[in-house]
Amino acid sequence: MGSWKSHVRAKLQQRDQMSQLEERFEIRKQILDDVQSKSIGRSGVDVGKNTRLLQLQLRESEHLAEKLSQTVSDLTTVLYLKEAELQYWQSRVSHCRQEALTLAKGSNTLKATVSQLEFTAECQSKELAALRAEQKGLKQTLAQAWTEKEELLQRWMEEKREEAVRLNKYNAAQERWQHWAKQLKRHRHRDMAKEDIPIATSSWSGTTQTSPSVTQRINNTAVIQQGHSDHNHDSAAAKV
Amino acid sequence: MADDKDVLRDVWFGRIPTCFTLNQDEVTEREAEPYYLLLPRVSYLTLVTDKVKKHFLKVMKAEDVEEMWFEYEGTPLKWHYPIGVLFDLHASNTVLPWSITVHFKNFPDRDLLHCPSSSIVEAHFMSSIKEADALKHKSQVVNDMQKKDHKQLWMGLQNDKFDQFWAMNRKLMEYSTEDGGFRYIPFRIYQTMSDRPFIQKLFRPVSPDGNVHTLGDLLKEMDPTALPNDGEPKRYQVVIHGIEPLLETPLQWLSEHLSHPDNFLHICIIPTPTD
Structure with a gap:
């Protein structure tokens, strides 16, 4: 028991003893008044009898008081025992109370930790959702880019194919032209040999002069083919 | 206990x-x-x-x-x-x-309240109990009581029946172990040398850092002059129910055990007698 508690108990008992004393004084005063009034009202002969009677009553009272004192003593012993028992239980209760307090504090701390972890989990879950959304968007963009790349590749391949066709045509035309030129040259030599007409050869340069109309035709065709090819080439590049 | x-x-x-x-x-x-x-x-x-x-x-x-x-x-x-x-x-x-x-004459209206019947005392008493419970438990306990329970408190006081009164009053004195005490301590500090009737403020039984508040802590906050200075003779007595509790007595315990039936802890600060 704390000293402050013993202090309060002791002081309260001390305080009440004053009132009890007052009370006892009042009762004794009243009894004395009663006894005095009775004594005055009776004759001298009765006084002697009364004295003996009073002595007898006093002895009886003393005997009773002795018995009562023994009972009080027994009861006090029992009370002490009970008080000791009570103190034991009181200490147990105090111990349990302390334990409960500690547990309650621990529970509070755990609750706070759980709440904090819940908050962190919620934040992370939100972050994850945002990242997933972002990933989805990026995937879509990637897929679109792939499609565009495929389309461009297709177009480029087509362009290359057309270019190859054009080149083949041009080569075939060239080949034909060269074949015709050779034939024409051969025809001319043959004709010249037949007619014995000397070939108009520059005596000082030795250069063979072809008919200007034929040369012009060959050149024109080459220019047209070249222009056509360039034009197609440009448009393919523009498309790429 | x-x-x-x-x-x-x-x-x-x-x-x-x-x-x-x-x-x-x-x-x-x-x-x-x-x-x-x-x-x-x-x-x-x-x-x-x-x-x-x-x-x-x-x-x-x-x-x-x-x-x-x-x-x-x-x-x-x-x-x-x-x-x-x-x-x-x-x-x-x-x-x-x-x-x-x-x-029986010259009633001092400026100093005293009229009291024509015991129902006025009852009203005052119940109002004090409700005020105290508002401080201790946000009125939850007194509001949960029935009319007959309120009557039991009053009849216990009126007829001087300790067991009858405490059978109900103990509910008003309960608190959870987790809280460590009441929300606020219902107290009133009376001073003979002051003009105001009494001091009544909000004061918790436990400090924010978990320390138990004592009678000394309360007086330090409400009326520091009542506390003795080191090396000086005691000028004032702090009296509750006719005794001077030690200043280290926990306030929560005082409130539970030394409160009046109105559930308030009435603390008197009186000058120390010179003789």
Whole structure:
């Protein structure tokens, strides 16, 4: 028991003893008044009898008081025992109370930790959702880019194919032209040999002069083919 | 706990031997004898003085009788304060019995509340209990009680039945172990040397860092002058129920065990007697 508690108990008992004393004084005063009034009202002969009677009553009272004192003593012993028992239980209760307090504090701390972890989990879950959304968007963009790349590749391949066709045509035309030129040259030599007409050869340069109309035709065709090819080439590049 | 219940009993059964004398200015048919009574500390004057009234009315004419009121050495006694508080505040350290003068005329309206019947005392008492529970439990306990429970508290006080009163009052004294005490301690600090009736503020039984507040902590905050300075003689006594508890007594324990039936802890600060 704390000293402050013993202090309060002791002081309260001390305080009440004053009132009890007052009370006892009042009762004794009243009894004395009663006894005095009775004594005055009776004759001298009765006084002697009364004295003996009073002595007898006093002895009886003393005997009773002795018995009562023994009972009080027994009861006090029992009370002490009970008080000791009570103190034991009181200490147990105090111990349990302390334990409960500690547990309650621990529970509070755990609750706070759980709440904090819940908050962190919620934040992370939100972050994850945002990242997933972002990933989805990026995937879509990637897929679109792939499609565009495929389309461009297709177009480029087509362009290359057309270019190859054009080149083949041009080569075939060239080949034909060269074949015709050779034939024409051969025809001319043959004709010249037949007619014995000397070939108009520059005596000082030795250069063979072809008919200007034929040369012009060959050149024109080459220019047209070249222009056509360039034009197609440009448009393919523009498309790429 | 057995020890603590003893404290509750000692507090409840505290009595003050009192001598009531009729004021000399009252008109009487014959001389009025003084009337002696043991007054319960936790009750109210108007609740326990029916016998006093009856005693003095025997010697007075009906037309000379107005509302009865009490005075001690020139100070009108407020019936709405518990008797023990009135005694500690005005008459502690004086010779017993406490001598109170009874008046039937010139009611001091400026100092006292009228009290025509015991229902007024009941209303005042219940209002105090509700106020105290508002501080302790946000009124949850008193509001959960039924009308008959309120009546039981009042009847317990009126008929001086300790067990009847405490069977119900213990509910008002409960609190969870987790909280470590009431929300706020219902207290009132009375000072004889002050003009204001009393100090009543919000004060928790436990500090924010978990330390238990004591009577000393409360006084340090509310009235530091009441505390003794080091090396100086004590100037004031801090009295609750006629005793001076140690300043290290936990406030929560005081509130549970030394509160009056109105559930307030009434603390009187009086000058230390010089003799």
